[in-house]
Amino acid sequence: xxxxxxxxxxxxxxxxxxxxxxxxxxxxxxxxxxxxxxxxxxxxxxxxxxxxxxxxxxxxxxxxxxxxxxxxxxxxxxxxxxxxxxxxxxxxxxxxxxxxxxxxxxxxxxxxxxxxxxxxxxxxxxxxxxxxxxxxxxxxxxxxxxxxxxxxxxxxxxxxxxxxxxxxxxxxxxxxxxxxxxxxxxxxxxxxxxxxxxxxxxxxxxxxxxxxxxxx
Amino acid sequence: xxxxxxxxxxxxxxxxxxxxxxxxxxxxxxxxxxxxxxxxxxxxxxxxxxxxxxxxxxxxxxxxxxxxxxxxxxxxxxxxxxxxxxxxxxxxxxxxxxxxxxxxxxxxxxxxxxxxxxxxxxxxxxxxxxxxxxxxxxxxxxxxxxxxxxxxxxxxxxxxxxxxxxxxxxxxxxxxxxxxxxxxxxxxxxxxxxxxxxxxxxxxxxxxxxxxxxxxxxxxxxxxxxxxxxxxxxxxxxxxxxxxxxxxxxxxxxxxxxxxxxxxxxxxxxxxxxxxxxxxxxxxxxxxxxxxxxxxxxxxxxxxxxxxxxxxxxxxxxxxxxxxxxxxxxxxxxxxxxxxxxxxxxxxxxxxxxxxxxxxxxxxxxxxxxxxxxxxxxxxxxxxxxxxxxxxxxxxxxxxxxxxxxxxxxxxxxxxxxxxxxxxxxxxxxxxxxxxxxxxxxxxxxxxxxxxxxxxxxxxxxxxxxxxxxxxxxxxxxxxxxxxxxxxxxxxxxxxx
Numbered sequence: 001x002x003x004x005x006x007x008x009x010x011x012x013x014x015x016x017x018x019x020x021x022x023x024x025x026x027x028x029x030x031x032x033x034x035x036x037x038x039x040x041x042x043x044x045x046x047x048x049x050x051x052x053x054x055x056x057x058x059x060x061x062x063x064x065x066x067x068x069x070x071x072x073x074x075x076x077x078x079x080x081x082x083x084x085x086x087x088x089x090x091x092x093x094x095x096x097x098x099x100x101x102x103x104x105x106x107x108x109x110x111x112x113x114x115x116x117x118x119x120x121x122x123x124x125x126x127x128x129x130x131x132x133x134x135x136x137x138x139x140x141x142x143x144x145x146x147x148x149x150x151x152x153x154x155x156x157x158x159x160x161x162x163x164x165x166x167x168x169x170x171x172x173x174x175x176x177x178x179x180x181x182x183x184x185x186x187x188x189x190x191x192x193x194x195x196x197x198x199x200x201x202x203x204x205x206x207x208x209x210x211x212x213x214x215x216x
Numbered sequence: 217x218x219x220x221x222x223x224x225x226x227x228x229x230x231x232x233x234x235x236x237x238x239x240x241x242x243x244x245x246x247x248x249x250x251x252x253x254x255x256x257x258x259x260x261x262x263x264x265x266x267x268x269x270x271x272x273x274x275x276x277x278x279x280x281x282x283x284x285x286x287x288x289x290x291x292x293x294x295x296x297x298x299x300x301x302x303x304x305x306x307x308x309x310x311x312x313x314x315x316x317x318x319x320x321x322x323x324x325x326x327x328x329x330x331x332x333x334x335x336x337x338x339x340x341x342x343x344x345x346x347x348x349x350x351x352x353x354x355x356x357x358x359x360x361x362x363x364x365x366x367x368x369x370x371x372x373x374x375x376x377x378x379x380x381x382x383x384x385x386x387x388x389x390x391x392x393x394x395x396x397x398x399x400x401x402x403x404x405x406x407x408x409x410x411x412x413x414x415x416x417x418x419x420x421x422x423x424x425x426x427x428x429x430x431x432x433x434x435x436x437x438x439x440x441x442x443x444x445x446x447x448x449x450x451x452x453x454x455x456x457x458x459x460x461x462x463x464x465x466x467x468x469x470x471x472x473x474x475x476x477x478x479x480x481x482x483x484x485x486x487x488x489x490x491x492x493x494x495x496x497x498x499x500x501x502x503x504x505x506x507x508x509x510x511x512x513x514x515x516x517x518x519x520x521x522x523x524x525x526x527x528x529x530x531x532x533x534x535x536x537x538x539x540x541x542x543x544x545x546x547x548x549x550x551x552x553x554x555x556x557x558x559x560x561x562x563x564x565x566x567x568x569x570x571x572x573x574x575x576x577x578x579x580x581x582x583x584x585x586x587x588x589x590x591x592x593x594x595x596x597x598x599x600x601x602x603x604x605x606x607x608x609x610x611x612x613x614x615x616x617x618x619x620x621x622x623x624x625x626x627x628x629x630x631x632x633x634x635x636x637x638x639x640x641x642x643x644x645x646x647x648x649x650x651x652x653x654x655x656x657x658x659x660x661x662x663x664x665x666x667x668x669x670x671x672x673x674x675x676x677x678x679x680x681x682x683x684x685x686x687x688x689x690x691x692x693x694x695x696x697x698x699x700x701x702x703x704x705x706x707x708x709x710x711x712x713x
Contacts, residue, residue, distance in 0.1 A: 009508050009511075009512060011512045011516060011536040012511055012512045012515055015515040015536065016519075019515065019518070019519040022523065079504045080500070080504060082500070101510035101514050103514065103518065104514070
């Protein structure tokens with residue numbers, strides 16, 4: 001899962017990015033409105049965390065322009081908890097909002113919720129055969145037993161599970177699992193897939209040669 | 217008990233005045249009518265007295281050269297003169313012949329006919345009408361005769377006023393004493409006139425009652441009409457005190473006294489509403505400014521506590537928290553300073569000091585920031601001693617210089633000038649930046665104003681100029697701003713020396 005955080009307060013941006021990375025997300029950051037819009041339009045993020053008050057374009061303007069091209073779920077961070085501000089955000093196309101000061105746990109929960117909703121899922125549990133994925137706890141069960149899995153491997157499993165039945169290209173996977181700071185090697189993906197097959201069964205992820213990967 | 221309501225009090229006073237006026241008017245009208253009636257009766261009585269007197273023998277003519285009566289015999293003016301002196305000589309028996317043409321004056325067939333009695337000076341009845349006065353008046357007759365006999369006689373017949381008339385019950389009587397000593401008593405029943413007067417009184421009372429009723433009803437309507445705007449005003453005030461500050465009184469008649477009152481109240485309500493809105497906005501802005509540093513502390517600490525960190529990681533978190541706390545401290549100090557200036561509680565540490573020296577110190581202080589931005593500071597300072605709080609004024613100068621550097625174009629310039637024309641210290645700080653939009657100029661000294669609303673970094677809460685203005689005004693000075701698109705912004709401070 002790859003997330004863009006647009007926030008102009010450097011300490012807040014740094015800690016948000018760090019916390020999200022530790023949650024297993026690939027995180028890109030922008031500290032002003034113009035960079036934020038550029039990133040949001042150029043990459044298929046799974047979600048965007050967007051502050052309202054930004055130098056350059058403000059959050060609402062970014063949202064308005066972004067909605068012309070993309071449906072990326074957006075979580076607004078607003079310092080004003082007046083109803084009209086929240087209404088304005090939601091009406092402009094935000095999927096949810098969090099009022100500053102916020103708890104990280106709430107931000108994470110709301111992020112999971114908007115990502116889940118954008119994939120048309122209503123619960124945190126995805127069951128595929130004998131594999132069960134709990135996206136809230138970030139656990140994977142195989143035959144009802146918890147499986148030890150790395151954050152990156154979990155992200156790969158979750159992404160493929162959310163796009164079940166679709167062929168996900170290697171480019172897509174790179175885009176969603178690695179942020180701009182990762183110097184990803186092309187064979188790193190194959191290593192992760194191979195590790196997952198060892199833990200969850202060889203048939204769990206199918207390879208479509210020349211196209212990508214798929215969970216049936 | 218006087219009612220509390222103005223409406224009823226007005227009504228009460230109005231009713232009382234109306235009753236007094238109507239009673240006075242009715243009484244006067246009644247008296248006039250009564251006097252008119254009695255005057256008519258009295259004239260008839262006098263006429264008949266004259267007829268009767270003529271029917272008696274003519275009294276002996278008086279000589280104009282008669283000896284003057286002693287002065288004490290003169291009656292008081294206006295008094296009916298009396299019969300001749302009691303020591304006059306014996307006269308022959310008096311004869312009385314009522315001429316036939318005059319008998320109709322005493323027609324006995326009329327129940328209200330006139331009656332008369334004529335007595336000689338020896339109190340002997342000479343003649344009387346067939347219809348005598350009712351018996352009970354005989355006693356009264358003597359009273360009148362005695363009264364007349366006691367009075368002194370006037371010798372000047374030409375100045376005789378008509379004989380007096382007296383009312384007794386339903387009868388009006390006129391008793392005249394002739395110069396020759398005879399006494400003529402003429403009377404009549406005035407029962408019809410009295411009944412007529414009673415009817416007049418009833419009519420007057422009835423008309424008065426109707427007028428009183430109409431007056432009270434009209435007065436009540438007028439009072440209700442006059443009170444209505446007051447009721448509207450109080451209803452509006454009630455709604456406002458209930459919390460709806462947007463309510464206004466509907467001013468229908470702006471010219472009337474109540475219209476003017478309503479206009480004044482509306483202006484007051486508008487000022488209240490503005491002040492409340494400003495206060496609310498101020499609190500919201502202050503809360504807003506505190507949200508971001510609190511968010512930093514929360515996310516930093518929550519991230520740090522999510523798992524074990526190395527020393528460097530914890531240090532990073534603590535440093536970020538410290539920055540956030542410093543930012544909050546700065547904001548709180550600014551808010552407190554503003555609150556103290558607002559309440560007039562800020563104590564200025566006044567002393568004589570050289571303002572030019574303070575300004576050059578401040579310029580030195582901000583030089584690193586200017587260097588960082590490539591901005592040059594040009595100072596043109598005339599040494600000038602003024603009385604004031606040097607630290608607070610240094611805060612103002614630093615704030616103006618920092619703004620001039622921060623909102624300048626790259627490699628721009630800042631010009632600081634201190635002069636003292638006409639005894640005032642005039643400080644100007646001009647930058648070569650992009651200027652402030654004309655629409656924003658009036659809000660520059662407002663609280664939480666930022667030229668760029670998103671420029672939240674660097675602990676700039678948009679309170680600097682508001683505090684500067686408060687400091688300058690506490691010194692009895694003024695601060696103004698002038699700005700033009702691309703010609704830069706100039707702040708001018710006037711301070712009493």
